Amino acid sequence: MFDQEILTHNLMKDYIRDLVEKGQRVDGRGLYEYRPIEVINGTFTKAEGEAWLKLGETQVLVGVKADLGEPFPDTPDKGVFVSNAELLPVASPTFEPGPPDEGAIELARVVDRAIRSVDAIDLGSLVIVPGKLVYMIFLDMYVLDYDGNLEDSLTLASLIALGRSEIPEVELKENGEIEVKESKRKLELKDIPINFSFVKIGSKILLDPTVEEESVSDASITVAINKDGKVCSVQKRHGTFSVEEILNIVNVAKGKWPELASIVREAI
Amino acid sequence: MPLYVERKPERLITEEGMRTDGRLPHEMRPIKMMVGVLEKADGSAFVEWGGNRILAAVFGPREVHPKHMVLPDRALIRARYNMAPFSTPERRRPGPDRRSIELSKVIREALKPAIFAENYPGSVIDIFIEVLRSDAGTRVAGINAASLALASAGVAMRGLVSACSIGRVGNFIVVDPNHDEDMWGDSDMPLAMMMESEEITLLQADGTLSEEEFKEALDLGRRAIRFVYEVQKEALKRPYYLVERRVV
Amino acid sequence: MSEVVLLVRDKEVVIPGQPLAKGKIRPGKDVYVDESGTIRSKKLGLVSLKEDEISIVPLVGAYIPKEDDLVIGIVSKVSGNTILVDIRSPYQGALPIQRRAERVDLRKYDLRVGDVILAKVRSFDGASSLILTIDAEGLGKLESGYLLEVDPAKVPRVIGKRQSMLSILKEATRSEIIVANNGRIWVKPPSVKELIALEKALKKIEEESHVSGLSDRISSLLSQELR
Numbered sequence: 001m002f003d004q005e006i007l008t009h010n011l012m013k014d015y016i017r018d019l020v021e022k023g024q025r026v027d028g029r030g031l032y033e034y035r036p037i038e039v040i041n042g043t044f045t046k047a048e049g050e051a052w053l054k055l056g057e058t059q060v061l062v063g064v065k066a067d068l069g070e071p072f073p074d075t076p077d078k079g080v081f082v083s084n085a086e087l088l089p090v091a092s093p094t095f096e097p098g099p100p101d102e103g104a105i106e107l108a109r110v111v112d113r114a115i116r117s118v119d120a121i122d123l124g125s126l127v128i129v130p131g132k133l134v135y136m137i138f139l140d141m142y143v144l145d146y147d148g149n150l151e152d153s154l155t156l157a158s159l160i161a162l163g164r165s166e167i168p169e170v171e172l173k174e175n176g177e178i179e180v181k182e183s184k185r186k187l188e189l190k191d192i193p194i195n196f197s198f199v200k201i202g203s204k205i206l207l208d209p210t211v212e213e214e215s216v217s218d219a220s221i222t223v224a225i226n227k228d229g230k231v232c233s234v235q236k237r238h239g240t241f242s243v244e245e246i247l248n249i250v251n252v253a254k255g256k257w258p259e260l261a262s263i264v265r266e267a268i
Numbered sequence: 269m270p271l272y273v274e275r276k277p278e279r280l281i282t283e284e285g286m287r288t289d290g291r292l293p294h295e296m297r298p299i300k301m302m303v304g305v306l307e308k309a310d311g312s313a314f315v316e317w318g319g320n321r322i323l324a325a326v327f328g329p330r331e332v333h334p335k336h337m338v339l340p341d342r343a344l345i346r347a348r349y350n351m352a353p354f355s356t357p358e359r360r361r362p363g364p365d366r367r368s369i370e371l372s373k374v375i376r377e378a379l380k381p382a383i384f385a386e387n388y389p390g391s392v393i394d395i396f397i398e399v400l401r402s403d404a405g406t407r408v409a410g411i412n413a414a415s416l417a418l419a420s421a422g423v424a425m426r427g428l429v430s431a432c433s434i435g436r437v438g439n440f441i442v443v444d445p446n447h448d449e450d451m452w453g454d455s456d457m458p459l460a461m462m463m464e465s466e467e468i469t470l471l472q473a474d475g476t477l478s479e480e481e482f483k484e485a486l487d488l489g490r491r492a493i494r495f496v497y498e499v500q501k502e503a504l505k506r507p508y509y510l511v512e513r514r515v516v
Numbered sequence: 517m518s519e520v521v522l523l524v525r526d527k528e529v530v531i532p533g534q535p536l537a538k539g540k541i542r543p544g545k546d547v548y549v550d551e552s553g554t555i556r557s558k559k560l561g562l563v564s565l566k567e568d569e570i571s572i573v574p575l576v577g578a579y580i581p582k583e584d585d586l587v588i589g590i591v592s593k594v595s596g597n598t599i600l601v602d603i604r605s606p607y608q609g610a611l612p613i614q615r616r617a618e619r620v621d622l623r624k625y626d627l628r629v630g631d632v633i634l635a636k637v638r639s640f641d642g643a644s645s646l647i648l649t650i651d652a653e654g655l656g657k658l659e660s661g662y663l664l665e666v667d668p669a670k671v672p673r674v675i676g677k678r679q680s681m682l683s684i685l686k687e688a689t690r691s692e693i694i695v696a697n698n699g700r701i702w703v704k705p706p707s708v709k710e711l712i713a714l715e716k717a718l719k720k721i722e723e724e725s726h727v728s729g730l731s732d733r734i735s736s737l738l739s740q741e742l743r
Contacts, residue, residue: 045355046354
């Protein structure tokens with residue numbers, strides 16, 4: 001994705017490590033505390049549903065667009081749902097313009113997985129003519145300002161954007177023509193699968209890492225929890241975790257779900 | 269298969285000059301500009317112009333990568349114009365298309381004359397313009413945003429570059445064409461100038477304009493740009509006098 | 517009869533290209549003279565009006581190295597006889613090991629990628645060759661503490677006249693602080709509470725540097741944060 005080494009220096013590494021061993025963080029937060037989350041008001045896109053969200057100084061903009069098309073051959077009775085993430089060069093001196101690299105692709109897939117695992121969007125309800133015509137839902141995630149934890153911020157923004165989405169209703173006429181109606185239908189969220197990202201520094205686990213904490217971390221992982229407290233998707237990135245650490249992480253994530261879910265609900 | 273069908277309006281402009289959005293020929297759409305919207309960029313600006321939402325960011329002067337592109341006597345200036353997939357009614361595939369590549373070039377050429385590149389030999393100044401929402405006139409709005417981003421990054425400049433488009437709809441020369449006029453009008457002329465010296469740094473046109481019409485368009489453009497310049501100036505100074513007011 | 521036409525006041529915020537003055541006045545820093553003889557600002561900054569000279573003090577901008585500047589750098593590459601150092605500038609610094617003064621301990625040059633060093637600018641040719649030195653006493657690797665950053669244009673304000681602002685910061689937070697010209701600030705605060713207070717103070721200095729009375733406001737902020 002970008003050379004994290006460029007961002008770090010040994011003072012940062014040592015200072016953060018020492019602080020974390022004492023259970024403290026450079027910005028004064030608790031180990032399992034989120035930075036302030038803000039959903040910005042306004043219309044910034046031509047999406048069917050959008051959300052501009054801030055998590056600390058990380059800023060993301062997600063837009064949901066709908067189109068009509070053919071379903072995938074292996075799922076003729078389901079609408080199409082495609083996720084894409086872009087690490088815009090405006091977001092960080094380390095992001096270069098160009099097609100998504102492995103980091104951006106992984107990000108999109110992690111967000112997508114959380115949503116898909118619990119069928120947060122009922123793809124079956126997006127079928128117009130099975131095997132022939134379905135709605136295609138595009139989730140485009142734009143990273144505008146990078147200060148760590150893109151997984152959680154993009155997931156929150158995506159859920160809000162999806163929950164706010166209204167897509168034009170469509171009628172298939174007898175002569176085979178498609179009429180796009182004036183009326184709209186809401187793309188309902190059937191679940192709120194939220195991603196929680198953690199890093200390990202030394203022996204401690206931290207929630208919602210900043211970009212510095214990510215760069216000095218020994219390991220990182222993201223788990224998604226849904227409304228029933230189930231683990232719906234997991235992605236470990238670099239480093240190693242013990243079984244105990246993972247179980248603790250899941251426990252913390254479950255405990256945090258209500259707080260973040262209410263932010264999503266309020267924004268929708 | 270599109271979910272959105274564009275319909276050409278019956279009349280683009282009435283005999284009295286009333287346009288599809290209710291404006292008269294010399295009226296501009298509402299404009300709002302602000303700087304400092306991004307943390308990581310060296311300079312940034314956000315422009316709301318009609319339905320446009322445009323974000324610009326500047327990094328630099330900074331080290332050049334790849335090294336072989338270094339210019340020994342001045343800064344390398346790079347610009348990228350990009351449209352978000354959700355910026356248009358029909359989703360756009362991410363990535364540069366031919367239009368974006370052309371616009372990136374003319375935008376770079378519109379901004380370059382204003383920059384004292386010789387102050388920063390061996391470095392690069394990167395300009396990024398992201399169109400989040402498109403509503404006709406994105407390249408001029410982008411140039412305005414980029415000028416602000418450059419100034420707020422502390423880049424040495426001869427002056428701000430200000431831009432506006434002028435169009436022709438039938439017999440009317442109109443300022444700041446809207447989407448309908450851009451799509452179905454008779455001519456579109458984006459124009460950018462360094463206001464202080466009145467030098468033109470961007471000039472493009474399509475459609476047809478008689479010599480008279482061209483002259484009228486340039487004149488109207490100059491006046492419109494003067495107005496845009498004042499908006500830019502205010503946006504750059506605003507954070508400083510807001511602080512002054514807050515503190516006193 | 518005035519031979520100078522002033523178009524702005526001292527300490528006014530001006531934008532690039534803004535006309536400042538015409539006539540018998542010397543163009544100082546960060547200004548240029550246009551074809552008609554009008555002196556204009558090159559940058560977003562504050563007017564600095566002296567008796568016979570008009571300059572601009574930029575409010576923002578990249579760090580351009582000057583000889584004898586104090587800089588805090590991060591070692592980015594160690595190879596053979598040269599150590600390359602990132603100094604948060606368009607220009608990368610080089611620390612040539614062979615060029616060190618004879619009496620200097622070679623161990624000072626035992627640096628690794630990621631090490632933070634306090635150095636001085638030995639020479640800069642303006643375009644590509646930036647040579648640093650860590651020979652002098654007090655220069656070299658910084659062992660502990662943390663790094664904060666401010667816009668390089670704000671460094672003089674962080675230091676203050678006769679180090680007045682820097683003293684306020686040091687005393688109120690009981691921290692060791694070194695402010696380098698390239699906008700990097702090394703700090704060693706007694707605890708994270710003071711670190712956060714320092715960050716807030718620096719942000720406030722950056723935002724309010726153009727409004728007088730800043731020292732009092734910073735003192736007041738720090739006493740609130742560290743109550």
